[in-house]
Every structure is written in structure tokens, then in C-alpha cells.
Amino acid sequence: MSEIEIRDDRAAGRLEAIGDGDEVVGHIEYFVLESPQRALVPVHTLVEPAHEGKGIAGSLARELYGIAAREGIVVAPLCPYVVKWAARHPDEAPAADPALQKAAMEWLTAHPGRF
Numbered sequence: 001m002s003e004i005e006i007r008d009d010r011a012a013g014r015l016e017a018i019g020d021g022d023e024v025v026g027h028i029e030y031f032v033l034e035s036p037q038r039a040l041v042p043v044h045t046l047v048e049p050a051h052e053g054k055g056i057a058g059s060l061a062r063e064l065y066g067i068a069a070r071e072g073i074v075v076a077p078l079c080p081y082v083v084k085w086a087a088r089h090p091d092e093a094p095a096a097d098p099a100l101q102k103a104a105m106e107w108l109t110a111h112p113g114r115f
Helices: 056-071 080-088 098-110
Strands: 005-009 014-018 024-033 039-047
Touching: 005 056, 014 056, 024 056, 024 098, 039 056, 039 080, 039 098, 056 080
Parallel strands: none
Antiparallel strands: 005 014, 014 024, 024 039
């Protein structure tokens, strides 16, 4: 694989890493929380086994935070990978308010079939 392109499919709630031949090699599933404030909430990160170890998951996490910054909103991560990535990159991934994290978890619990 030479390079990846990251595409945001907001309607599907997926940030996708696209490799050669338009193949999806990884993705982050997320939703947009509207209340108590607007936030991107990543729930799950997956990289196809043949593409693991190439920095794809980190690139996806970095782009998710970049999108949030460009939109002037925050990220409230529920995905364990994104939580760990954010802890390692505090300069790129500002911590979300605990009340916002709680609201994101409550939304996810109220919508069990979504993810």
C-alpha cells in the first residue's frame, strides 16, 4: 500500500481509510452527539488484519480530532483505541468534559442497535 486517503462519511457515521484500489482498509465508527453540546463520539476503530501496524488507526484518530477542530466541536471518545491515542497525544486531542462523556455513553446505551 502506498498511501491512504481518509474520507468522512458523516451520513453513515464512518471515517474510512481508503487504500490502493479504493479498498477500505480501516475505519472509525462514530456518531454526532447534539446535547449537552455538539461532539463527535468515536465508538469503534477497526483496521483490516493485512494492514495492521502501518499507522492507519492513528491516522484515523488524528483526522477525527482534526475534523472536530475544524468544525469547532469536541471529541468525546468511547472507543478504547481513541481514548488511548488521545492520552498519548494531548496536544492534538483535548480532553472532553466528563459530563459530555457521560452524555455520550447515555446516548449509546439508549441506542443499542446503532453500533
